[in-house]
Amino acid sequence: MDLEGRLLWGYDPDAKLYRPIAVDEEGRQLFTAGDSFLDLPDTPSSYSGQGGKVVAVHSGESALEFIEAGSSGWELLADEDLSSPATSVSWTGLDLDAARIYDIYLAISEGASGSTTYSIYFNNDTTAANYWCRKLQAKWSGSAEQVLTARYNAAYLFALDPGKTGVISLGVMRETGTGYPYWLVKSGFRQSTTRTDGVDILYFAGVYPAAGNVTRIDITASNADGIGAGSKLRLFTVA
Structure with a gap:
């Protein structure tokens, strides 16, 4: 079966949830899509304790971070x-x-x-x-x-x-x-x-x-x- 470019559901053991994945013609994962955090260095992986804050690009432009909503x-x-x-x-x-x-x-x-x-x-x-x-x-x-x-x-x-x-x-x-x-x-x-x-x-x-x-x-x-x-x-x- 030609699976290239199709979205399938796969289990992410780190996030402990199922989410859509894209695969090539042999079923290998190409990239991850969904509503989870981006896979960038130092990117927050939890919403815990972040109420009222907003997400912004880190000054190093290689990650995301939480900042106070009123700080800008x-x-x-x-x-x-x-x-x-x-x-x-x-x-x-x-x-x-x-x-x-x-x-x-x-x-x-x-x-x-x-x-x-x-x-x-x-x-x-x-x-x-x-x-x-x-x-x-x-x-x-x-x-x-x-x-x-x-x-x-x-x-x-x-x-x-x-x-x-x-x-x-x-x-x-x-x-x-x-x-x-x-x-x-x-x-x-x-x-x-x-x-x-x-x-x-x-x-x-x-x-x-x-x-x-x-x-x-x-x-x-x-x-x-x-x-x-x-x-x-x-x-x-x-x-």
Whole structure:
């Protein structure tokens, strides 16, 4: 009988299971197929103790290995969903020199009775004069578009009118050992009261000209309870 190229079932004594094999015209096994691990040097042969991990090619490119699923992406450090208004949200126990970067996502609803300004502070230093930032803002004014630039001696993020919402993603970075901590808004918008469908688009960066590591970050409203209920604040770092 010509068996060449056919798949037959054979018993694998090492794996202790039957699996399909391909044979040549004389019935000799050509290769092994199935759902078992690849036959490579140092390839894991058991799932035991590997829950939650993923399989990746080893750096030597001759084997597979298990790695932590979060080791190649972002790690969520803080997840704040406010059920009641707050004046400030604090994240402590941080180490910017070790993390190299923190990524922050804010979706804030204005929760006070008046216009509220939101700021980012490092290491519990809430003195506005100790910070600098520069802003580029595109907005609708009256019947025309405007692009504005501004410079603040403050730890400014954005301002909201009563009942409005702002959304921002920003990074906090520092060149280890030499540079000042700074924040860079990658994208952001806030609802405008100039017209019902208006939004202001924000891009800006700021610096905290003080030497040292960042171990604490605060997101603070200028008015009491200015971070309204339903606001969401997320802090990530690279895993």
